[in-house]
Amino acid sequence: MTRKLSMGLAGLIFVAAPTTALAASYGFNLFARVAVHCTVNHQPTGFGAIQGDAVSLGMFREYCNAPGGYELVVTYAPGTLVGTRLIAGNDEILLNGSGQAVLSRAQGPRVQERPIAAVPGGNGFDSDHLDLQIIPS
Incomplete structure (x- = not known):
């Protein structure tokens, strides 16, 4: 659900302000925790x-x-x-x-x-x- 919302907001920003959208970057932070075994x-x-x-x-x-x-x-x-x-x-x-x-x-x-x-x-x-x-x- 969060991913769809983020992509929708990114598309909205691109349409509303095409000059600033080209300078912006998007990414994902991925964290993994490995249990001690x-x-x-x-x-x-x-x-x-x-x-x-x-x-x-x-x-x-x-x-x-x-x-x-x-x-x-x-x-x-x-x-x-x-x-x-x-x-x-x-x-x-x-x-x-x-x-x-x-x-x-x-x-x-x-x-x-x-x-x-x-x-x-x-x-x-x-x-x-x-x-x-x-x-x-």
């Missing part, structure tokens, strides 16, 4: 040693279009996995048993796939799961 998917590829005492936990794919970047957070049962070292591509962290740790940070949008492995702490693998979550900045 972040996902992380784990793909188990079997378990086994990959380097020394590190155990392969498979691969994971992370996707996040947040312009300000994001944090990749790992959560696990508090009090477990103390001293476990997680290795995700070039990122590495040592778990302290708190139940949550930041595995990596990205400064902007990113899509990547990385292997993930773990070196057990003093109590071995005393938890049966790790959860990966992306939190946009």
Whole structure:
């Protein structure tokens, strides 16, 4: 409805004042908003040693279009996995048993796939799961 009205007014101005209509310009402003969407998917590829005492936990794919970047957070049962070292591509962290740790940070949008492995702490693998979550900045 708005488009028809605008075109009708433009035609009216052209007929009423032909000298000023040639100097005027018309345009449209188009704005698009893209929702922030972040996902992380784990793909188990079997378990086994990959380097020394590190155990392969498979691969994971992370996707996040947040312009300000994001944090990749790992959560696990508090009090477990103390001293476990997680290795995700070039990122590495040592778990302290708190139940949550930041595995990596990205400064902007990113899509990547990385292997993930773990070196057990003093109590071995005393938890049966790790959860990966992306939190946009």
